[in-house]
Amino acid sequence: MINLAHQSGCVTCHAISGAGKGPNGLKPIGPAWQDVARKYGRDPDAKAALVTTVLNGSSSYQSHWKGEVSGVAM
Known part of the structure; x- marks a missing residue:
């Protein structure tokens, strides 16, 4: 999984743990895994929703991570 994430460029914006910072000490670009x-984790519909977000991207108008990350959309 980690090799695939590196090969696909996921780790450019996403860390594995939440301890990391983004560029210039700002909030990270995307949420940590x-x-x-x-x-x-407890949402039964999460898998389908997350797969859709990874494949299609997300809307900057409906950010689920507003205020927690510096990126506005995937």
Whole structure:
């Protein structure tokens, strides 16, 4: 999984754990995978929603991470 993430460029914006910072010490660009798991871990519909977001991107107008990350859309 980690090799695939590196090959696909995922780690450019997403860390595995939430301890990282983004460029210039700002908030990270995208949420860490562990933070995503905590947020959506108990949601039975999360898998389908997250796969859709990864494949199609997300809307900057409906950010689920507003105020927590510096990126506005995937």
